[in-house]
Amino acid sequence: MKIEFVASADAAEVLVVLVHEGRTFAGNGQTVDAATSGALTKAMTNSRFNGGSNSTLIVAAPAGVDAGTIVLTGAGAADKFDDLALEAAAGAAYHAVKLSGATSITIDVSYLSADQAARAAFAARLASYRFLKYRTTLKPEKTPSVETIKVVTADVNAAEAAWTTYAAVAEAVEFSRDLVAEPANVLYPEEYARRVKALETLGLEVEVLGEKELEKLGFRTLLAVGQGSVRDSQVVIMKWNGGAKDEQPIAFVGKGVCFDTGGISLKPPEGMEEMKWDMGGSAAVAGLMHALAGRKAKVNAVGVIGLVENMPDGNATRPGDVVESLSGQTIEILNTDAEGRLVLADCLWYTQERFKPKFMLDLATLTGAMIISLGLEYAGVFSNSDELADNFLAAGPKVGENAWRMPIPAIYDRHIDSPIADVKNMGNGRAGGSITAALFLQRFTNGTPWAHIDIAPTAWVKDSRNPTVPDGAVGWGVRTLDRMVKDSYES
């Protein structure tokens, strides 16, 4: 998608005019309406369009203006108009005309700030994301025609300057979505590692650990998950050094199960194909690192992602197997489908030991139980640090990603005690399944301030209500993490 900031809406192919609830024009919509001799007002009063958010009304070939088409776009209540309402409007405007045959749309937000102009472009670009690389026979009328987003602003230079940051985040979200959307035959651990390694061009330092190195280091628990797969397991470490030389880093850890069959504790076939996105946590971490490097964030950050494929096989881990984790704690693997926590156990331990970070924050599509608890609109937040949890929870609502704090009460900790090892990889039955998973992870944090985000509900969306998040891979977490870093950890 091409993005341009322009000083006037002249000769727009498609002109987007924002309208607030109650059919009141925002900005200079009134002037456009007058130029059309009131055709816009007439179109509104003859329709149900009221300016409500996520609604549009197309006025074709209006006389009196040089725009080919005008899209009246609902911006919601004027007194509730904020950055997210602007994003929703820009996204909805894109969707209204994306298949129309028009090649460019012009969004007039000249009455808003330069930052908001850049944000409108950002939202339209996120809305335009589609994963079409394997659609070779897509009919022309089903193929998006819009190639350029023009945003009208009173300060083109300032909008362009603001855009560089927004563009970095948009690219990062797209990178993350692409990883999540890729099928597992294409995106297996080594291919994933190659794609992350390529981010070195952004200025990231990227280390890839293969199975030989992981064995030497003692990642036995992570390797136990991957040992049923013909694909080699990988751990990828990304470093962004944008802060002071001696500044302690912040650390992000991600579950990267490229495909989760459940292993010997095999999942039922219905819906198993969804488990290609069981690497969504790692994609959020890789996306965040992409964003930090892209916008040259003033912070030292590390990202550690554990990449494996969980397969049943003659060499696969069996239920009841006991392995010694990198931490030295022994783990009884009762259910090979509770594999994410095994991958994270070694990655968390390694991260705190090697980097001594200010905090560790992990993201994982960890438990189906999280979907039972919170439904599909909220991720769960588990933390031993109120400050860290609060910083995360403050960032989400600013970028339209919902999360909710969950408890990790010590009284449930005994549910993961094992009679044969130090810990077992599931609780007693299904009660509190997301909590016992978090308590398991906590045993591998060594007291470091830590937060665990269970994104099983939110990594993939089938019925999106958010115009900037098309159905499919969400790239969930990239925006929240980037915002959290910006608001709470940059110098």
Ligand code: BES
């Ligand atoms: N990747 C799944 C969790 C999941 C399920 C994510 C559905 C998204 C949608 C995870 O590895 C898993 O299988 N967890 C088990 C844990 C259980 C065996 C203790 C689960 O949730 O059933």
Ligand code: MN
């Ligand atoms: Mn599983």
Ligand code: ZN
């Ligand atoms: Zn899994």
